Amino acid sequence: MGPVRTVVVNTALRELLAHLDWTPMPRAQRLRAQEVCLELITDGSRPTITVPLPHDQRIAEIARQIMADPADNHSIDDWAYRTSQSSRTIARAFRAETGLTFTQWRTHARMARAVELLGEDLPVRVVARRVGYTTSSAFTAAFRRLLKQPPSEFVPGRAP
Template identity: 60%
Template sequence: MPEPHVHREHTVFWARRGVHAEVEVEGVRHALVPERGLFVPGGTAHAASRAATTPLAATFVHPWAWQEAPAEVTPVLVNEALRALLTHLHDRGMPKGQRIRAQRVCLEMISVEPAPNLALAIPRDPRIAPVARAILSDPADDRSLEDWAYLTSVSGRTLVRAFRAETGMTFTEWRTAARMSAAIRLLGEGVPVGGVARRVGYATTSAFSAAFHRMFGRPPHQFLPAADAVA
């Protein structure tokens, strides 16, 4: 991720081409998948890929144009019709007045109905940051908290407290969330469910599918690109 930066405008982040993208806001990494976007209020520091090849897109909204905007970072639903309108705003120049009117249409279509929680807190505490980086690099890493205590020369009890303080989760809960975040990305890239299960540390596809469904309320195949999804 690049260094965080700030915009005066509100920003709606969303994934073009219906694939996975990520935005980091205030130390929390948000995975954006088909039909899931993220609203970031103006003045909120965030980091997002600026590479030409990224599927991530951003639509900027003047604060005075959206009086009902959420007051905090909020997942939003971005359906196919809205994505087409946002693409139009993103890719084509237009007079300011026309752009404002088009933005208002988009804002009326944005829904903040409950969506799966795809947010992952990234630890900064130097006692656990190396552990987190290792798991993010290899989600299948199955070393226990006791193994990490030995490798980092930090007591297991200290690691437990640090994970809870930094992320609001236990080590096991955080590792599961990191695995599911990686799974979302891999599914968005079209990796078959069985392959994703192995790459994020599950011995069987059924165990992975059950854990995924518990977290997101939907089976993993529903996050595959449309051409690859199976019933």
Template identity: 45%
Template sequence: MVLVGERAMGHGSGFAPHTHPVHQMAWAASGAVSVTTPDGAWVLPATRALWIPAGVPHSVDVTTSAVFRSVYLDRNPHRWVRPTVVAVTPLLDELAVYLMDTALPAAPRRRAEAVLLDLLRPVTAAALSVPMPRDGRALAVARAILDDPADGRDLDAWGRAVGASGRTLARAFAGETGLSFGRWRTNARLRAALVLLAANTSVAVVSRRVGYSTPSAFIAAFRSALGVPPGSYFGSS
């Protein structure tokens, strides 16, 4: 059985960590949403969905207005046991809309469900984890960077702002987030970039807003972290 639902969600809304007894495929039919699981966080535009196996805790954050779409399935044809990103092709998207019709007769529903399952294809999409440190001074730095990803201060400068040495902040980020400060800031910048790109903001504008001196530097960082350039990430296949 496949059930499909969607909900319009505003900026700053979301769902706290929860689980489902069935498998879920989640994405933004418009805009973009961020889905976080114990394996990491993914920003999902209209062309990529996250397969969330039954029982896996996950939360949803909306950083720009979006239509959040979910497909709930009692079957796992690929036997995926970890969150997996799949391509949302135009046909898969249309089938999801078709299956939202609760009055659809059983026979055409079964045929549509079978085609939808056949269309599930994994795609490359690294998780962008941006865990928050617990240390109050490091947390203040993290929040400031999330508010302004373009802020390029180094750890010594941040230390002077929050009353700690750069070395202390480096230890806090590494020990409490599992990421070096540099990697944490890159992930924060790229996650912000994905939200902007999903809103059709140009690469040149995005690169400047998230702290890269040139579009080519931004594209290189994007490709290094996510495996593909920005245009391919938001492609339909």
């Protein structure tokens, strides 16, 4: 037995594992599906992003909406208006609950989703748009700042 390693479980792998868990199938078919699972496993030694989720009701819904749509570009002032709060209240709550500013937290949320999308083998330009960046270069710069490596290194099958 080799060393224990952390792995990344992307959406396709997670769904296939669930399917294997709940679906009876002939042995040969199960073995083929298990082989596909092994091919989908990516190295978990790559850096990961932790996105602390706030529990404070003043900002929990904001966080949920940003996680659901990381491309949402509403500013903290927009969120303040939409939630009938002051932007200072939101800013203080994010800092107190997550240890990050609103902008830092949103960047973490965007990059966490970007890592998932890159694990699904989507092109960097597509991932950039889906997480709120208008250009691949701006996305790559932000990704590199936070994860200390370019998004191209998160493509499945590529060694870190």
